[in-house]
Amino acid sequence: MSGVSDLVLKFSCRDQPGIVAAVAGLFTLQGFNIRESSQYEDVSTGRFFMRTVLESVEGPKQLAAVKAAFLSVAERYGMNWELYDRVYKPRMLVAVSQWGHCLNNLLNSWKRGTLPVELVGVFSNHQDMRSLTEWYGVPFHHLPVTAANKAEQEAQVLALLERTGSDFLVLARYMQILSNGLCQQLAGRAINIHHSFLPGFKGAKPYHQAFDRGVKLIGATAHYVTAELDEGPIIEQAVERVSHADTPQELVEIGRDTEAVVLNRAVRWHAEHRVLLNGNKTVVFNR
Structure with a gap:
């Protein structure tokens, strides 16, 4: 051996x-x-x-x-x-829905060798990201979900994690709320990107919430997934200055670049074992 x-x-x-x-x-x-x-x-x-x-x-x-x-x-x-x-590269499975900016950033970093992971697959509840994923030579799995089949679909997710030998899961703008049971089974090994600087503007359409409040900074937050929506231990955050003249759609476009960078950092630090849980917080030895 x-x-x-x-x-x-x-x-x-x-x-x-x-x-x-x-x-x-x-x-x-x-x-x-x-x-x-x-x-x-x-x-x-x-x-x-x-x-x-x-x-x-x-x-x-x-x-x-x-x-x-x-x-x-x-x-x-x-x-x-x-x-x-230290030589072992953790096996990563990625979930995505219809927006591919975070996924593309992860795929590109993995392909260049700057992300120290073994990317074993991508699954989605839509078909939109199939061509991008397969262009990188990564297996794509279509796992559609509705209110009626959510339990069955999550069982498929768990089976996929086991079949691919995945060490952790990344939600790269996967726009589905995981069940409490799945969150518990993935505790400490599922990372989500939220398109807002938490703890502000949780839930859906945070950029529109930010526009309504007239904020001058928007941001993104990568955190571990817990049963409490957008409440998990925070790994990384970043902000970008915006103007009163920016529309909600312009805020969305500005925010997407920040989301991709923040998620990439969080995944890399997790893969390098730089993140330690501290209750509902983290200690991140990133330098």
């Missing part, structure tokens, strides 16, 4: 003395060198967060053996932790 030489560790736990020293000491004994490390203490909750990139100086190691060795440190400090092979 082949081993691994580069690892990414991320964890959170109650802040207490000795955590960093214990982690560094354990991996030193396991023959690893620390190439990169970031840490953060949330003083409001007393939680400590850390992401570390490790390189073996003794040749490839068995990931299971390294995890077993780290378990003693993890249990001592009560960590919520994950250890990954």
